[in-house]
Amino acid sequence: MSLVISQLINGLQSGSIYALVALGYSMVYGIIMLLNFAHGDIIMVGAYVAWLAMVHLALSPILAIILAIIACTLLGVIIEKVAYTPLRSSPRLSLLITAIGISFLLENLAQLIFKADAKRVPPLITGPSINIAGQYVDFTAIITIVVSVISMILLTFLVRKTKMGKAMRAVSEDMVTAQLMGINLNSTISFTFAVGSALAGIGSILYCCTYPQASPTMGSMLGLKAFVAAVLGGIGSLPGAMIGGFCIGLAEAFVSAVGLSVWKDGVVFAILIIVLIFKPTGILGKVINEKV
């Protein structure tokens, strides 16, 4: 029994990181219909910033965390301004290829600057294990799950209750009409990227707490799986992204627990294929009719 609980917590822990990343994917996709391939790599940059701050600048963990989140936010906005804004009216294909290009650019730049071998990130958050119902649970696992749930709640509040959130929803509904209503398109989209990237920044911190390594390619698989989570939950839906993230995390933990861990990646992508074939809108997604 305790084994099942341990595995559940393992799944929830990795799932909550997927969920945080998936939230960013979902927001960006919801607003400009772009699969932001570079999202996973923003996490990688965040991890390197945290590493730089702690190892080379000898800053305290708190400062390193703040620095990493700020760096991710800025990077997200810069990418949007430099690469995606000029292409806003281009075909979707071009936008997607640009996103792939940016993703590869970040990965290869990191490899060029930091070399291919992983860097060890010193512990950012430490604390004692907590006893829950006779089961010792690692502190970082609790933190990870709690932080990601709080993030999702705040984000939902932001989108539902604030003026900026209203603007974001308007833009995602109809870009042209939103502009006519006096919404500043550029600042709204930039804000979306900033929030999404900040979430990626938080994700990178949580990632480094659990898996204390920064490597150039760490973001690509994480990003892809988070995208699968976003699709599973229903892309564009915030609670959906959360549910999708937890589902993927639990699915991975389950597959590993029954001794099929080598098929983990295969199972995740098989889930994607099945979802796309049978319910392309995901668990909580809405049907969007394409306009002619």
Add this chain to the structure above:
Amino acid sequence: MKKFLSIALILVLIIGCFAACGDKNTTGDPDSEESKPPVDDTASDETIKVAIIGCHTGQNAQYGLGVLNGAQLYIDQINASGGINGKQIKVIAYDNKSDNQEAINAFNRAVDEGITALIGDVISANTIAVVGEAYPLNMPMITPSATAAAVTYDDETDTVYSNVFRTCFIDPFQGEKMANYANEKLGAKTAAIIYETGNDYAVGVKDAFIETCKKLGIEIVDEEGYATGDVDFMSQLTTINSKNPDVVFCPNYYQDNGLIITQARKAGIKATFIGSDGMNGVKGYASAADLEGTVYCSGYAPGVTEAVKAFDEAYAAKFKTEPNMFAATAYDAAMVLCNALQIAEEAGLKTGSDEYKQAVIDAIRDKSADLECITSSGYTFDERNNPVKNAFIMKLVGGDEVYVETY
């Protein structure tokens, strides 16, 4: 602006095309005039050309650069002391980017330039690809790092590649060693394994470990795999923990092992971790407390003998970094090769001729036993051209990797 830019880019493309084509012709012509197999004539009498091919860029660059530097260090020392029979050794170094196709290209290019022998390749798969080209040419080659059994021996046709040697262990050897060590010195009765499935090295070591454990009566309570690039091992480790093994065998590279050991302690595993030479360098990737007591076998132990100390110092002075295991075995490979070249030269054979190459191969096989190498006292090779050498057992004590014994 757009038009201008695209025209400019097109021009670059076209120029690039012609440059590449032109390159072909200019370098192609001089060789072609008289030589049929280009190897024979292009090697001049003043220098002996030796290729060092490996991955100098990308994912595995640190291994490839270790090999390059280690071999270069010895060759520079030989050249400084007058070379071989008065001939200087010229190193032709090519990068293969860890890609099989590139490895073959690099080898063919080196052959076109008239090499007499090859130190390399680095990664097993690349080496196997190169062996496919080098065996028909009977080109002497010594790899300091390709550990797959298939590098020197084809089990389908039962052929030993007589021209291919290595100065590192083979994968099965390490698995056997560590199983024996776990049985004899750690008193292990049960063992669990966690290994990277996408890595032929890890799979090779693991298979031999399991086989030896069966013979020794060690029970394998769990065998968990993970995919290349995975960072989350909690689920596998939780399963392992529930089976409570005496030792956990991790035949993976050090970065993964660092993560595995850190997470394993979180999952509650108290067992001793044992590993293969891929564990080398793990100290930077997990905390000292988590690592304490971990043992692995290595092909190289820093500073064990005077010769090794001298090597360490010379290496650090020249390249401004600490040598790794690959640098050490590459240094040995260069030593074995240079000794063989010396013998072939002294026999008065024409550099690069077929007899010369055969003489080099014979000398590597038969005349390397008395060399003062740094990872082994001389080299003797078994019937499959694998070196007969001992392993150094290294242990993590207080966050440092220290030499325990030669086993």
Add this chain to the structure above:
Amino acid sequence: MKNNEKIIPMPLRYLINIVLFVVFLLVMNNLIVSGTIPKYYAGVISFIGVNIILAVSLNIATGYLGQLPLGHAGFMAIGAYTSALIMKAASGSATIFPFALIAGGLIAALFGLIIGIPALRLKGDYLAILTLGFGEIIRVILLNIDNVLGFTLTNGAAGLQKIPKTTNFLITFIMVGITCYVIHTMMKSRHGRAILSIRENEIASESCGINTTYYKTLGFVVSAFFAGIAGGLYAGNIGILSPSAFNFMKSIEILVMVVLGGMGSMFGSVLSATVLTALPEALRRFEDYRMVVYSLVLVIVMIFKPSGLMGTYDFSLNGLLDKLILKFRGNHTEKGAMPQEKKGEAAVRKKEGKLK
């Protein structure tokens, strides 16, 4: 090229191309067999051929069909493993090789069909991610299938070794010629125009009565077939296959070739496949920067010229000859204009460039 007037009659046009191509093949083959072109360069040229087939085949799906499959390396892997296994079973007999190649292509096409039918119901990004997932699954299967089967088929991580090296320059470039010819004629046919119409506007073409699902699948399957052929050539060229060679990175590399050359331009694909294969060899010292430059180029090209450097332009030797003849004759010709597209025709001929 708006008022294409064809002065050289149709059979002659093909004849010129075929003759030039055959001359190119024979001359190059002679140079390689005689050793005038050293082995290293011969190897690189064969590799260029493989990459040309890959780029041209991906161009069907990306350039002509307007989709973005990211699992091209997966199809290549299927073709490579299939023909390698056949060749190993036949212990390298040269007569089996063409059949092994075709078998590799057919199996890859079969997978293209299996994955294409569900995938092509989806739009842009979903299709991209689905094919990406498919490519990854193929890789995972190749790695782990032996454990399930209980006997050695793909040999897992160590990879298939000792594959008979049956690929040579002649076979590679005959396949390049066939690939370009088939794709060219297909794109000039009714089917090709239907495929192009899907790229331009799927809804409009559907309302014109074009069975878009059928044509999308057709394009996808043909694309997979030739990727499989390229895989077979690759296997015979290199002698060892490991699953890690067919990762996402490989798919992207092929995509860069297509995008850079121009989506929808066969000439562009051939040119950029040639340059992007040859250039890194020439510039080995800058290897560290290669992928950085690739990705930068991808972004810059997308921002400034989203259709790729060549756009949909295709070089045509006969078109050039036509123009020259017209110039000499002045404007006296009064031939009945037969407006016809000339897409892709040039690819086969492009290689003469090297002879000059």
